[in-house]
Amino acid sequence: MRRGFFNSEQTKMASRSGNRSLSCASCGLYKDCRTPRMGPYGDNQRNILVIGEAPGETEDRQGKPFVGKTGQLLQKTLAQHNIDLFRDCLVLNAVNCRPPDNATPTDHQIDCCRTVKVRKALEEHNPRAIVLVGTIALRSFLGGRWKRDLHGINTWRGMRFPDQEYRAWVFPIWHPSYVERRDRDREVMTIWNQDIENIRDHYDDDLPQHKKPKIEIIEDLSILDEIQGGMVSVDFETTGLKPHAPGHRIVSASVSPDPNTAYAFLMPKTRKARQPFLNLLTNNQVTKIAHNMKFEQAWSMYRLGVEIRNLGFDSMLAAHLLDNRPNITSLAFQAYLYLGIMEYDQEVGKYLKSVESKNGNSHNRLEEFIESGGERPTLIYNGMDTIVQYRIAVEQIRIMNYDFLPF
Numbered sequence: 209m210r211r212g213f214f215n216s217e218q219t220k221m222a223s224r225s226g227n228r229s230l231s232c233a234s235c236g237l238y239k240d241c242r243t244p245r246m247g248p249y250g251d252n253q254r255n256i257l258v259i260g261e262a263p264g265e266t267e268d269r270q271g272k273p274f275v276g277k278t279g280q281l282l283q284k285t286l287a288q289h290n291i292d293l294f295r296d297c298l299v300l301n302a303v304n305c306r307p308p309d310n311a312t313p314t315d316h317q318i319d320c321c322r323t324v325k326v327r328k329a330l331e332e333h334n335p336r337a338i339v340l341v342g343t344i345a346l347r348s349f350l351g352g353r354w355k356r357d358l359h360g361i362n363t364w365r366g367m368r369f370p371d372q373e374y375r376a377w378v379f380p381i382w383h384p385s386y387v388e389r390r391d392r393d394r395e396v397m398t399i400w401n402q403d404i405e406n407i408r409d410h411y412d413d414d415l416p417q418h419k420k421p422k423i424e425i426i427e428d429l430s431i432l433d434e435i436q437g438g439m440v441s442v443d444f445e446t447t448g449l450k451p452h453a454p455g456h457r458i459v460s461a462s463v464s465p466d467p468n469t470a471y472a473f474l475m476p477k478t479r480k481a482r483q484p485f486l487n488l489l490t491n492n493q494v495t496k497i498a499h500n501m502k503f504e505q506a507w508s509m510y511r512l513g514v515e516i517r518n519l520g521f522d523s524m525l526a527a528h529l530l531d532n533r534p535n536i537t538s539l540a541f542q543a544y545l546y547l548g549i550m551e552y553d554q555e556v557g558k559y560l561k562s563v564e565s566k567n568g569n570s571h572n573r574l575e576e577f578i579e580s581g582g583e584r585p586t587l588i589y590n591g592m593d594t595i596v597q598y599r600i601a602v603e604q605i606r607i608m609n610y611d612f613l614p615f
Contacts, residue, residue: 228316235320237305243271247300248329254296256411257335257376259326261302261344261383262313268306273299278384282341285384285400289408297339300329302348318348330374337411338376340364342383349378354544355551359535366403367531370415370548377415379407418547418599423462423470423591425584429484431471432463439495439520440465440488441598444507445574445590448562451510453569458511459578461485462590467598470591474583486514495520497601499539499593523597526604543596546603552596556582556589 228234238244246263249272258274266276274282274293283293293299303313303321313321326348330338340346343361350358353373358364364380371378381403382396390396441464447456462472463485476482488494489508498504501522508516527537535541544550553560559577564570578586 230320230323232320232324235305235317237303237307237317240308241306242268244305245325246271246304247273247325248298248333249273249300250294250296250298252296252298252333254291254411255333255336256291256297256339256407257329257333257337258293258297258299258339258341259302259345259349260299260341262310263301263304263306264310265306273301278388281384281388285404289401289404291404291408298329298333298335300325302326302344313344315347315351318344318351322348322351335374335376337407338371338374338378339407340378340380342381342386345383346380353550355554355557356538356540357535363533363535366399366406367545368406368410369544370546371544372415372548375415377411377413379403379411381407416547419468421470421592421595422468423472423588423595425587425591426471426473429473429476429482432484432488435463435465435488435494436491437493438465439497439598441497441594441601442489442504442516443498443590443593443597444504445560445586446507447574448569448571449503450568451507453571455571456511456569458507459574460587460590462587462594463488464591464594464598467595467602470594472587472591472594474587482512486512489516490514492517494518497521497523497597499542499597499600500524521601521605521610523601523604526601526608530604530607539593539596539600542600546600547596549596552592553589555585 232238232245241263243263246267260273263273264276264278267273267279273279286293291297301321303317304325307313307317338349340349343358346358346361346364361380361382365382367380369378382400387396387400443462444458445460446458450456458475460472460474462470464470479486489496489512495518496516497520499522501516501519501524505516505519508514523542524537524539527542536545540550540553543552556574556577559573559582562570562572574586
């Protein structure tokens, strides 16, 4: 069954660690614990799936998750906010056999249990909400799908993600063992309780629904002359990060006049052919949005010879204003945060990386990709960028109460 942008088989293929078998036999933890393959456990009356890290000594002895000292803290805090861990939720761990000496699970152990246990629980129980308790749970749920650095639970905690593949809200929170170690820290306890309140208040919200994107690949840019007002999302795909080195150029561009439509095109070689696009960029009646607008502005001024007028909204700057934690302002992170989608750049992304990672003027391999038959995937990706930018901006503007922009 297809969910989101990728089907389940593509997701499974992405999670495989090389040629190693992902199985209980390959993991081996079941051999040395009292309660192998623990869980899932709970009545699940509210259809909330709680994923922990791994059983501790008490859990292994009693055959039940989250019953040790730190598990009792989670139970207590949830109960204070009217959630009963074992009545309202279904509970399992990222790794369901206790590692010796409570060691941190390895990536391979997480991959094995995801394949054998966690993914099956997700597909069988179809949860309304998924609570990720700690970094290991985060790695279990997103591993294989999220190709970037996860950066640990502090990057993710307190947010809610409308995951489109599993059609569930995802709530990452600290592991109670961290909270217990910091129990005298008022700030930690306040944040911990706020994150639990976030689950209580929003686990049953309707997941956002979006129309299927309509990406029109065009050669004649005259259709852009019809855009004489309102707001447009603009995005360039280029040969590198900076426009100044010899040989750099704008390979393609996309314009979205609304959250569901994109016009994507290879950049015409003549000024006459690209004039409708230049007219749009310089039209003061059209508000422009982008994710990191200084990138498009620099490339437009240096390679197209025009200054983009009426820069109305930068969704990257807005992301920083709304939450100033590091590592969350990328378009990929914001797309998952607001839209619940990820990795729509699977085919193109690797060609957008600079050949020389420490050289800001280095070229990427995008032109090579296009010459080898990647023109259409590039334009589809470019179009998706402008649609995603537009949809993110709509949500950010709503949260920030911006009422002067032309929606």
